[in-house]
Amino acid sequence: MKTVDLIIPVYNEEEVIEAFHSKLSTALQKLPYEFTILYVDDGSQDDIAKKLTRIAKTDKRVQVIALSRNFGHQAALTAGLDHSTGDYVISLDCDGQHPPEMIAEMLRLADSGYDIVLTQRSDEGSTSAFKRWTSTLFYSLMNKIGSTKVIPGAADFRLLSRQVVQALQSMPEYHRFLRGMVAWVGFKSVILPYTPPPRMGGKTKYSLKKMLSLSMDAVFSFSLVPLYIGISLGVLMLALAFLEMLYVLSFWVTGNISNLAPGWSSLMFILLLIGGFLMISIGVIGVYIGYIFQEVKGRPIYIIREPDETVDGVHDPD
DSSP states (O other), rough: EEEEEEEEEEOOTTTTTTHHHHHHHHHTTTTSEEEEEEEEEOOSSSSHHHHHHHHHHHTTEEEEEEEESSSHHHHHHHHHHHHHSSEEEEESSSSSSSSSHHHHHHHHHHHHTTTTTEEEETHHHHHHSHHHHHHHHHHHHHHHHOOOOTTTTTEEEEEEEHHHHHHTOOOOSSOHHHHHHHHHOOEHHHHHHHHOOSSSSSOOOOHHHHHHHHHHHHHHOOOOOHHHHHHHHHHHHHHHHHHHHHHHHHHHHHOOOGGGGHHHHHHHHHHHHHHHHHHHHHHHHHHHHHHHHHHHHHSSSSSEOOOSSOOOOOOOOO
């Protein structure tokens, strides 16, 4: 019998965790696999830890990994991947928008030879127009400037074979965009579309700030195009300077030096334009240097704690 690990990051989801686990157990009931359910508590501030403890006592398949603070969704998924041992690993959220009923089809596809089973959201009517627009813009930008193609609407609801998990474990980068990392490692994959149902309760924990942070991690981790844009702006400024030089020389050649009056407004315009481009370029370089600085410090991606608040262990990306 093949083993399957389910990785479920949770953050302040006490309202839905018991209903979700019941729904998950029903979906797994008749599947011929040996399941381990890894709940990763990403530094929740509510009483979900107590509920997870009760669930673990009644369901021997359940293991709880508690992080010392809120490290973020990608770090929580990484903690689950690092503690997984199954032949297949499936990650999904506990808000009910990743239907557990799809697990059977994901496993069927994996048994047929696919190393990666990706799910693709169909957001029509289920999300706001703003979120659909920003999601479309993000994936379009990523696929244009990056060398790694990421499927639009791809979710962190996916199945990975043990070989793919080991490949991801060999990638210790601090700023993690797992959707891009999974696409980068390759392997045989298939896409399983789905329509997300409404949340079982509560509200999304993915704020606009967190979405912007994840977008920055994706862009700066998988593309050097922002640096090339800075170089292009510099070349453009040199071209404009050369044209300005030819313009000034034309007055000397034609003998119309008297018409060559220095213009304060045009000078300030050029200075401000060049200054703005320089600041943008320096800022982009600064972001890349900041990312390098955080990588070379070698801090762990996450830290695990025991229920008594003592540190149990750390994950060292080195």
